[in-house]
Amino acid sequence: MRRLLQARYVVPAVLAGCVGMVGLLGFSPGAAQAVDGPSTTTPVPQLTSPPLPTPIGQPTAPSASSVLTYRSPSNQTGIFYTDLPAAFIAPGQALFASNCSSCHGQDANGATGVAPNLQRLGAGTVDFWVSTGRMPLANAGVQAIRKPPRFNRLQTLEIAAWVQSLTPGVGTKVPLVGTGSADLEAGNTLFTLNCAACHTITGSGDALMGGAYAPGLHLATTTQIVEAIRSGPGNMPRFGPGNITNTQARDIAAYVQGVIQHPSNPGGFALGGIGPVGEGFVGLLLGVGILMLVCFWIGERT
Amino acid sequence: MIDKSLRWIDDRLGIAKGGRTFLDKIFPDHWSFMLGEIALYSFVVLLATGVFLSLYYIPSANEIVYHGSYLPLHGQRVSEAYASSVSLSFDVKSGLLMRQAHHWAADIFLGSIAVHMARVFFTGAFRKPREFNWIVGVSMLILGIVNGFLGYSLPDDLVSGTGIRIAFSIVESIPLVGSYLAFFLFGGNYPGNGVIIPRFYILHILIVPLLIMVLLGAHLGLLVKQKHTQFKGKGKTEHNVVGSPMFPTFMAKTTGFLFMSTAAIFLLGGFAQINPIWQFGQYEPFQISYAVQPDWYMGWLDGAARIMPSWEWVGWGHTIPLEVFLPAVIFPGIIFNILILWPFIESRHTKDLAYHNLLDRPRDRPKRTAAGAAMLMLLGMTFFASSTDVMANFLELPLKSVLWFFRFAVIIAPIIAYFITYKICNEMRAAEGIGKRKRAQVVLRSSTGEYTTVDSEPRPGDGYEELEAIPVPTYIDLVPPELVTGAGVRRVMR
Numbered sequence: 001m002r003r004l005l006q007a008r009y010v011v012p013a014v015l016a017g018c019v020g021m022v023g024l025l026g027f028s029p030g031a032a033q034a035v036d037g038p039s040t041t042t043p044v045p046q047l048t049s050p051p052l053p054t055p056i057g058q059p060t061a062p063s064a065s066s067v068l069t070y071r072s073p074s075n076q077t078g079i080f081y082t083d084l085p086a087a088f089i090a091p092g093q094a095l096f097a098s099n100c101s102s103c104h105g106q107d108a109n110g111a112t113g114v115a116p117n118l119q120r121l122g123a124g125t126v127d128f129w130v131s132t133g134r135m136p137l138a139n140a141g142v143q144a145i146r147k148p149p150r151f152n153r154l155q156t157l158e159i160a161a162w163v164q165s166l167t168p169g170v171g172t173k174v175p176l177v178g179t180g181s182a183d184l185e186a187g188n189t190l191f192t193l194n195c196a197a198c199h200t201i202t203g204s205g206d207a208l209m210g211g212a213y214a215p216g217l218h219l220a221t222t223t224q225i226v227e228a229i230r231s232g233p234g235n236m237p238r239f240g241p242g243n244i245t246n247t248q249a250r251d252i253a254a255y256v257q258g259v260i261q262h263p264s265n266p267g268g269f270a271l272g273g274i275g276p277v278g279e280g281f282v283g284l285l286l287g288v289g290i291l292m293l294v295c296f297w298i299g300e301r302t
Numbered sequence: 303m304i305d306k307s308l309r310w311i312d313d314r315l316g317i318a319k320g321g322r323t324f325l326d327k328i329f330p331d332h333w334s335f336m337l338g339e340i341a342l343y344s345f346v347v348l349l350a351t352g353v354f355l356s357l358y359y360i361p362s363a364n365e366i367v368y369h370g371s372y373l374p375l376h377g378q379r380v381s382e383a384y385a386s387s388v389s390l391s392f393d394v395k396s397g398l399l400m401r402q403a404h405h406w407a408a409d410i411f412l413g414s415i416a417v418h419m420a421r422v423f424f425t426g427a428f429r430k431p432r433e434f435n436w437i438v439g440v441s442m443l444i445l446g447i448v449n450g451f452l453g454y455s456l457p458d459d460l461v462s463g464t465g466i467r468i469a470f471s472i473v474e475s476i477p478l479v480g481s482y483l484a485f486f487l488f489g490g491n492y493p494g495n496g497v498i499i500p501r502f503y504i505l506h507i508l509i510v511p512l513l514i515m516v517l518l519g520a521h522l523g524l525l526v527k528q529k530h531t532q533f534k535g536k537g538k539t540e541h542n543v544v545g546s547p548m549f550p551t552f553m554a555k556t557t558g559f560l561f562m563s564t565a566a567i568f569l570l571g572g573f574a575q576i577n578p579i580w581q582f583g584q585y586e587p588f589q590i591s592y593a594v595q596p597d598w599y600m601g602w603l604d605g606a607a608r609i610m611p612s613w614e615w616v617g618w619g620h621t622i623p624l625e626v627f628l629p630a631v632i633f634p635g636i637i638f639n640i641l642i643l644w645p646f647i648e649s650r651h652t653k654d655l656a657y658h659n660l661l662d663r664p665r666d667r668p669k670r671t672a673a674g675a676a677m678l679m680l681l682g683m684t685f686f687a688s689s690t691d692v693m694a695n696f697l698e699l700p701l702k703s704v705l706w707f708f709r710f711a712v713i714i715a716p717i718i719a720y721f722i723t724y725k726i727c728n729e730m731r732a733a734e735g736i737g738k739r740k741r742a743q744v745v746l747r748s749s750t751g752e753y754t755t756v757d758s759e760p761r762p763g764d765g766y767e768e769l770e771a772i773p774v775p776t777y778i779d780l781v782p783p784e785l786v787t788g789a790g791v792r793r794v795m796r
Contacts, residue, residue, distance in 0.1 A: 184373065184374050185374060185375065185376055185377050185378055187374075188374045188375070188378070188583065189378065192460070192583050192586075196460075201460055201461075201581060201582050201583065202578075202581050202582075205695065206691050206692070206695050207690075207691045207692075207694035207695040207700075207701045208701070209701055209702070211699075211700030211701070211702070213694070213695055213698075255374070258374075259374050263581065265575065265578060265581070266391070266392075266398055266575075269573060269574050269575060276577075276595040276596060276597050276598060276601070277595055277598075277688075277689045277692050279409065279574075279576050279577070279597070279598070280409065280597065280598025280601060281598075282570070282574055283406060283409030283410055283413060283570070283598065284409070284413045284598065286570065286574075287406060287409060287410040287413065287566060287567070287570055288340065288410055288413040288414050288417060290566055291340045291410070291414065291562065291563055291566055292337065292340075292417065294559065294562050294563075294566075295333045295334070295336040295337060295339075295340070295559075296333045297333075298333070298336070298555055298558065298559065299331060299332055299333025299334070299335065299336050300331035300332050300333060301332075301333055
């Protein structure tokens with residue numbers, strides 16, 4: 001017994017035992033409790049965004065949020081497509097002329113080989129491309145990328161209003177999305193069915209064939225989600241009201257915002273949400289690696 | 303009193319003698335001999351956590367309506383297997399910890415087997431008389447991979463269901479018998495009539511673990527019977543084993559290691575999320591998510607299947623989908639056959655039929671080491687190819703380019719690895735004095751302020767100044783003729 005106690009391995013043994021016990025006791029209660037499904041009622045998203053450096057063009061008096069909330073019905077759930085006020089059109093034209101017309105042309109009818117025709121697309125489509133920062137285009141890659149938007153909310157809507165005014169009533173309008181009392185379960189099913197094939201089930205995005213990729217959905221606002229569904233940007237298919245009704249689009253948007261962007265996600269660090277690739281690295285490097293170091297510590301090294 | 307009862311038992315069972323041999327077993331102290339223990343102890347954790355999980359998991363494909371505490375799933379129709387796995391994670395106290403620890407333990411189990419196997423391979427510990435134990439080890443690896451796949455499939459979530467779907471196509475791709483075999487295994491055409499889950503369950507919790515345990519017993523039994531190998535060194539010969547006895551030293555050490563391994567696995571289980579099935583949702587045969595990969599130990603198979611061009615063989619009214627059959631059946635078949643047969647392939651090549659209890663340094667066997675490196679490179683490349691989509695996404699490259707890169711890499715990289723390793727081994731062997739301990743230098747300052755260095759006196763009892771030279775064949779193909787005279791030349795009773 002004396003010899004046993006003298007053995008220099010007793011210290012590591014006791015140490016490890018303690019750590020193991022702490023591991024067992026410390027986490028067992030937490031694991032079962034740290035669970036709250038995301039709340040079913042998510043607040044109606046704000047239509048204002050933080051002020052950004054003002055580009056060329058004069059902001060007009062009425063604020064974007066006042067106009068839009070004024071026009072949205074009192075019942076706050078569902079999707080409502082708004083007509084933008086006529087006062088937006090003139091400043092929008094100025095903004096478009098100085099920021100977009102070099103590629104899309106003075107009348108927004110595009111230029112072959114440079115940029116597509118924007119007429120008949122509607123205000124919602126323009127809003128999506130500008131508010132996600134895709135436009136103005138920075139570099140002509142395979143796919144326009146999401147980046148911090150150049151324009152604030154009001155200026156964005158002004159540009160959208162002007163493009164819409166070229167073909168009144170045609171194309172996707174700007175949606176107002178109220179996700180109060182949205183059906184997250186339906187959203188889950190619809191998302192898995194329609195979106196997960198490209199955006200992955202955790203919404204972290206993935207590469208598609210032909211150099212394209214489906215972006216992660218962690219930054220998109222509910223408005224942008226509905227606009228994406230209705231307008232089908234780039235390689236994404238367009239889902240009309242026949243495929244996905246307005247209620248369903250609202251449920252998807254609520255699911256993306258409530259569950260994908262704010263997952264109730266017990267179990268520790270999510271390791272990038274990219275599945276077994278990340279897990280494999282952690283298991284091999286951290287798990288096996290640390291235990292090999294332990295071998296190295298308690299073993300002889302000649 | 304205790305003495306008396308022990309004697310009573312010994313008189314009848316005669317365990318004292320065996321127990322003595324066991325307690326006196328000598329374990330070499332080198333750290334790399336403990337790698338296999340990681341596997342042993344993660345297997346213990348696997349069994350313990352697995353028993354816990356089996357208390358709550360329901361192996362049934364019956365559809366029920368989910369009413370657990372994970373809200374987004376509320377009211378959805380899911381299989382009982384999926385519902386019970388989600389409830390296990392959310393509603394059972396410490397259930398999620400156990401589930402995650404079980405999964406991490408599986409990853410670590412197979413990872414440590416791979417590392418342990420690499421040690422055995424590169425040091426030549428598989429040579430006569432230990433070929434059997436090598437084969438037992440490879441069999442456990444294969445069974446471990448199979449069981450990992452079976453377990454991964456049990457929660458019946460979207461990701462694992464995709465795996466089962468792929469497994470079905472793989473079985474189906476075997477010429478002639480494929481479709482019959484697949485229908486037999488899955489009880490009908492895919493997705494089966496709900497028999498897959500219960501069948502996988504029985505295999506996963508009973509049959510395969512039992513096989514592993516039997517093999518594990520054989521593995522350790524052979525280890526005790528044949529005794530450990532050891533590295534060359536002062537006082538270590540082919541005829542002895544130098545190390546610590548089982549009791550008390552090794553016992554203390556290995557018990558400590560058991561605790562450490564358990565701790566590491568449970569720390570990962572508590573802190574690092576693995577396989578969050580609640581995010582994936584229930585598996586439906588018509589749904590698919592991108593970024594679906596199997597666990598890492600299946601990665602090389604998945605990668606091989608991904609980079610395979612889509613070829614097909616059509617003839618005599620049959621179609622053989624080569625794009626599945628070659629990477630998923632033939633490729634692993636070849637790999638595992640090479641692994642199992644390696645001891646015989648090598649001894650055939652070297653004509654070395656002697657007993658070996660002393661290990662090689664990898665550099666002393668350039669060809670074997672290079673072959674091992676090439677194999678690791680091949681598996682590594684196919685492994686990385688299983689994340690082509692994740693890579694394309696991270697590096698913002700087109701998926702096609704990544705795919706083509708790997709198609710070339712799996713062929714070229716192993717060849718390059720072979721020659722580079724071969725070269726490095728030869729260079730290292732040629733370098734003088736590697737592995738020898740340097741004599742300390744003494745710096746003296748003279749009265750005029752001048753500095754000189756002289757060699758120090760060798761310290762008394764300075765044991766291993768130079769490693770004892772032991773005549774061993776240096777090249778895998780250059781065995782000294784006196785060793786080639788026939789079987790059992792250097793047979794020793796250790």
